[in-house]
Amino acid sequence: EAGVTQFPSHSVIEKGQTVTLRCDPISGHDNLYWYRRVMGKEIKFLLHFVKESKQDESGMPNNRFLAERTGGTYSTLKVQPAELEDSGVYFCASSQDRGRQEQFFGPGTRLTVL
Amino acid sequence: DAKTTQPTSMDCAEGRAANLPCNHSTISGNEYVYWYRQIHSQGPQYIIHGLKNNETNEMASLIITEDRKSSTLILPHATLRDTAVYYCIVSRSNDYKLSFGAGTTVTVRA
Numbered sequence: 001e002a003g004v005t006q007f008p009s010h011s012v013i014e015k016g017q018t019v020t021l022r023c024d025p026i027s028g029h030d031n032l033y034w035y036r037r038v039m040g041k042e043i044k045f046l047l048h049f050v051k052e053s054k055q056d057e058s059g060m061p062n063n064r065f066l067a068e069r070t071g072g073t074y075s076t077l078k079v080q081p082a083e084l085e086d087s088g089v090y091f092c093a094s095s096q097d098r099g100r101q102e103q104f105f106g107p108g109t110r111l112t113v114l
Numbered sequence: 115d116a117k118t119t120q121p122t123s124m125d126c127a128e129g130r131a132a133n134l135p136c137n138h139s140t141i142s143g144n145e146y147v148y149w150y151r152q153i154h155s156q157g158p159q160y161i162i163h164g165l166k167n168n169e170t171n172e173m174a175s176l177i178i179t180e181d182r183k184s185s186t187l188i189l190p191h192a193t194l195r196d197t198a199v200y201y202c203i204v205s206r207s208n209d210y211k212l213s214f215g216a217g218t219t220v221t222v223r224a
Contacts, residue, residue: 004157031210043158043214056211091157095210103212105157 004106012112018080023092031095038088123219132189136202139183151198
């Protein structure tokens, strides 16, 4: 069974540009989560999808971040325009059910904003 | 969610058991203890979780004290590949957010 995949693995962009990160969850997992670790900080929750619906986006830092999950399959996280402080590693995770289930994480996308 | 306290780092000899402590003195009755780890350049990986009873799986054992205020993750035979940052997370059963703290950096030495 394929795990959670993320694309790209690395992205280097200039401040002010737009970047879109993609996450493909494990097939059949309705729950999809985005987390990120910015430099020197702890891994923080960003948002949670159940199928195509956003259940909780309380961790999204500001309106420059837009997450979508059309059709309840893969998800994208767009940063527009990117700022220097957005640099970090963005992780996607999925789970079959919410709550007392393990979350399966992807390898992450390392974003560098210059 | 209850806060957890873990040592910043610890070393372990290859082949020996690694015992990772975690304090969660404010844990509530409906909160579980989860352990995840992050090996360098990879995403976090689930290890084990428990409520009040000790748990064991193919990766590790979780020992929770009777008052549930602390727990210990045991890696029975540490290998070099177990070198990672280990996170102890306390979360309600219906919660989905994982709150990663700083974790314990475990270095397994040959």
